[in-house]
Amino acid sequence: MTGEYRHSLDNKGRLFIPAKLREELGEVFYLTIAVDKCLSAYSEESWRKFSARVEEMSYIKQRKMRPLFAYAAKCELDSQGRIIIPSHLREYAGLIKNVTVVGCNNHAELWDEDCWAEVHSLEITPENIASVMEELEF
Numbered sequence: 001m002t003g004e005y006r007h008s009l010d011n012k013g014r015l016f017i018p019a020k021l022r023e024e025l026g027e028v029f030y031l032t033i034a035v036d037k038c039l040s041a042y043s044e045e046s047w048r049k050f051s052a053r054v055e056e057m058s059y060i061k062q063r064k065m066r067p068l069f070a071y072a073a074k075c076e077l078d079s080q081g082r083i084i085i086p087s088h089l090r091e092y093a094g095l096i097k098n099v100t101v102v103g104c105n106n107h108a109e110l111w112d113e114d115c116w117a118e119v120h121s122l123e124i125t126p127e128n129i130a131s132v133m134e135e136l137e138f
Contacts, residue, residue: 001025001103006113008097013090014082015099021108022081031089031110032072036119039085039093039110041075046106085110 005018017025021041030047034040042050054065071092075083085095098113111119122128 001105001108003103005101007099007101009085009090009095009099010082013085013087014078015085015095015101015110016080016082017077018101019081021101021103022077025108028074028076030072031075031083031085032068033089033092034109036109037093037112037115039089039095040104041108041110042106 001021001024003018003020005021007016007018009015025041025043026045028044030042030044031039032042054062054069057065071089073086073089075085077083090096093110094112094115095110096112100111100113100116102109102111102116
């Protein structure tokens with residue numbers, strides 16, 4: 001998934017999902033917490049693969065993954081291309097009004113607009129991009 005999109009939560013906690021990402025996420029997808037203070041959205045296929053990998057882990061390692069499953073929500077698009085983001089997920093990511101949706105390869109991330117601006121400004125520097133390219137051996 002690729003791209004950066006800005007949308008606003010309505011007063012019911014609904015967020016419009018961009019058409020390009022809806023194509024890749026599907027009509028039903030999973031939303032959960034992420035390492036950064038944001039949310040991650042996975043298609044059903046990606047979520048199944050993720051769950052299968054966790055099932056292969058030892059019990060101790062599976063327990064470490066518990067928060068990702070405890071906070072996860074199955075989301076279904078309404079007829080206008082919106083999802084309802086549960087309050088516990090909005091609270092975790094600090095989503096109040098303005099949300100930036102970012103494509104991140106096999107998933108999308110939902111960020112508070114101001115938090116994303118901070119992260120983005122650190123990540124978009126030529127030095128950081130060069131460092132990442134070198135680390136990935138490009």
